[in-house]
Amino acid sequence: MLKDNLWTIDRKGIEEMERIRRLNFINSISGYKAANLVGTISTGGSTNLAIGSSVVHLSSSPAVIGFIQRPTVVPRHTYRNIRSTGWYTINQVHRDITDKAHYTSAKFDESESEFEHADLTVHYEEGYPAPFVGESRLRVMVRYIEEYHLKASDTIMMVGGIELVQADRQAIQSNGALDLDAIGSVCISGLDSYHTATRFAAYSYARPGQFPVNEMPGQ
């Protein structure tokens, strides 16, 4: 239904959509999603890499990060490796490795490493067990803390502590925030579309009575 230039669909209409259309549609409505690769290793030493679009900031002190494990979409190898070793990495996807990152979502056999198939480099930091993606320009070493089974969606919220962060020095800014545009970080819409981003505004902490003024130079 089209009204006031808006296309409207209710729950019944969504349920009746063809499956792939619905997947594309519902995966779009939450907005742009960060593109990350989750890196793990099995107790037997096999590495695994899976693209994920559901990493979410949880807390800065303690430094805690989450992601949604979707049992039917993300290969279960990731989940099993995290539970058996207690560690994983979150590696930002940038424009130059987007095709390789997307390829990790293919259903490879358990014995095969997505690192190898996608031609991405396994990188270890001394003292930490999980594999980083060598090509990534922003990567986080995470220690498993806890998980929650979300009943309504049959997904798992994985919660982990941030143990190490590595960022390309081009991203470093004086106020601590990282310049994601500068390192070509990528975001995802829907299931299969990849975007770069361009900052157009920065605002200071909002206070009643002080309407935000764009503080970006040149704007």
Added chain:
Amino acid sequence: MLKDNLWTIDRKGIEEMERIRRLNFINSISGYKAANLVGTISTGGSTNLAIGSSVVHLSSSPAVIGFIQRPTVVPRHTYRNIRSTGWYTINQVHRDITDKAHYTSAKFDESESEFEHADLTVHYEEGYPAPFVGESRLRVMVRYIEEYHLKASDTIMMVGGIELVQADRQAIQSNGALDLDAIGSVCISGLDSYHTATRFAAYSYARPGQFPVNEMPGQ
């Protein structure tokens, strides 16, 4: 520490960062985040609007969406209204309303509506109790289903069912996915930076042995 062009910081270093620097830094490492406004109404009829950067896709069938309620940052009015009425809206921020959206994060008194202060329009759809943002070009009516207290971060994962979606017809595409670039949708990095995005690649479903080929016209 700078090694191989990468700046490295461990957990201890993060804990020792100055508070605002750490907030900026840890809020950056998960990557770009969608910008949404969560709209609610109290049982007494007072509307409330709060910007949120932690909406996350959970499931397309059933159509379920989540967001992280951060007790110390987001005003608690949002949470209380959701629990008392059982309904809320998620409204995408686009470039033309970004300053107004940011302004909703100021700590207004409970008796004051952020809709009014930010000069955003309260819009109701018949049969649904929660207020939409009239100016939003992609908005979702959500019914509360369940919540999870994430102990490690002391945050709440709110899980809701998608009851109605309205999208500007400029966003509609033949495969069901929405064209977020076309409606000026915004993403956030860190705490205060806003970005528009530009699609540069689209890949089909990944299969072993078939390296992804960019299917975007003109690429």
